[in-house]
Amino acid sequence: MSIGTPPLLPSKRQCERLAESLWDAVSVGDEYAATGVVLRALDDGTDPESVLLDVIAVVQGRVGEEWAANRISVAQEHAATAVNERAVAALAVHTAARTTPTRGRIAVACVDGEWHALPARLLAETLKLRGWRVDFLGAQVPSPHLIAHLHRTRADAVALSASIATRLPAAHAAITACQAVGVPVLVGGAAFGAEGRYATLLRADVWAPDARTAADRLARRPLPRPQVEHQQLDDLPHLADQEYSLVTRNRASLVRAVFTALEDAFPAMRGYTDHQRERTAEDLAHIVEFLATALYLDDETLFTWFITWTARILVAREVPARSLPPALGLLARELKDFPRATRILERGVEALTTGHFTTGDFTPDHFNTGDFTTDHFTAAGNTG
The missing domain is CATH 1.10.1240.10 (Methionine synthase domain)
Structure with a gap:
């Protein structure tokens, strides 16, 4: 052509x-x-x-x-x-x-800890086709480096991508930091939830469900510059109870305690290979990470979605999911003095014990444009 x-x-x-x-x-x-x-x-x-x-x-x-x-x-x-x-x-x-740039300049980046870069790359190339000058910063961009880039380039806006919900605390830090230097933030990716519910909670300027919608929104009118003097560094009042901070800080010890107790609560684990035991510990770490994120967002439905999704992944791999309720119960015992955490864990157990997860429950919207969690949650490839 x-x-x-x-x-x-x-x-x-x-x-x-x-x-x-x-x-x-x-x-x-x-x-x-x-x-x-x-x-x-x-x-x-x-x-x-x-x-x-x-x-x-x-x-x-x-x-x-x-x-x-x-x-x-x-x-x-x-x-x-x-x-x-x-x-x-x-x-x-x-x-x-x-594709000669005819519009402003936009930085496109994945939030710190987010290594699924393809969705952000798709947006970056779409914006280039629409005439924007785009700085594609790739995966796992720490907020200080992102801010340094904004100071150097004077970008008109930032587009942040996050595929996994556990990256949302980092996304919140990046959103706040960008807005504090007067740069508006557009966010997208599966991490921000249905209809961008977490984008609203974390005070992003704009949420878009996909690259085409994001490009259309940016084409209609410039994103307004944030009012720097009105930025709040901590605008989630439910974090005052410190549950998120304490669970995050003690993640390693929580995983060790639950892993040790799980052998008695779930006897089949005694026959696991070293590889299976290693993967079980990894899975417990992810459970604690999602619990912490649910505490950060004050949203128990995030955790129940994750834990039932995990069960579906296990079922698809012909791995018993029955070790999950005991693990959640043991974690709740460790966190008995944390009312929000124990309530979230109880909701997780209830969701699992209702049995509402089958291999037929996979839906494409959970896996759009690379927004999936890849190689985790195999429960060590359990055979017991």
Whole structure:
């Protein structure tokens, strides 16, 4: 396609065919075939934004679904994601000559601790196609480094991505820091919950459910500059009880105590291999991390979602999920003096014991554009 030729908006069926061709390449880790699918579509005049968001992003969502249902391994999921990243890079190089910045400057970054960078990369490339000058900072950007970048570049806005809810305390710190230097913040990613409920709680300026919506919002009008003098560094009054801080600070000792007691509460654990025991300890650490995040947000539904999601992942891997209620009970015993924490854990046990989780409960919206938690929560691959 020549530079002066306007791109063609593909039909839904055309996007589905392209996505199927890309999946065939991505699923076997063939980066050359994958980039070939993308480049041929672009050479045929297909709209680059559609290739990004209606083809590559859709395939990445399928990668998450396949991993969650235990149809591909962790290694295959990582390889597929890497191939998709190469496809995005190929598209970026192909379109660079015809995407001259005509708008302002935006920094796009993942919050500290968030290493799922592909959703943020999709947004960055979409914004470039829309005429923005974009600084893509990648995964795991500590807030001090982000602020230093803003001071140096005088960006008009920041777009922050977080896929996993446990990154929300770090997201809150980044949002507050950016606003304190007068830079508005747009946030997105699965971590911010349905309809952006946590984006509202954490006082982000704008939430968008996907890259196209984010680009549309930024195109309508500039984000207003925050009033620096009105910024509050701690605007979550429920944190005054210190439960979040104390659980976070004592995470390692909590995991050790529950792990030791679990052998008596769940006798099958005595037959675990060293690998299984190691993975069990990792899973307990994630349970404590999600509990802490639920305390930070004062939202017990986040924890019940996580714990039932974990059970579904175990069921899909033919791993008994019956070790989860005893683990939660033991954790509640350790935290008996923490009323919010014990209430959240009780809700988790109730959600598990109702049995409302099956392998059929996987839904695509939990795994969009790479917003999944990859290789955790296998409960050590238990066989007991």
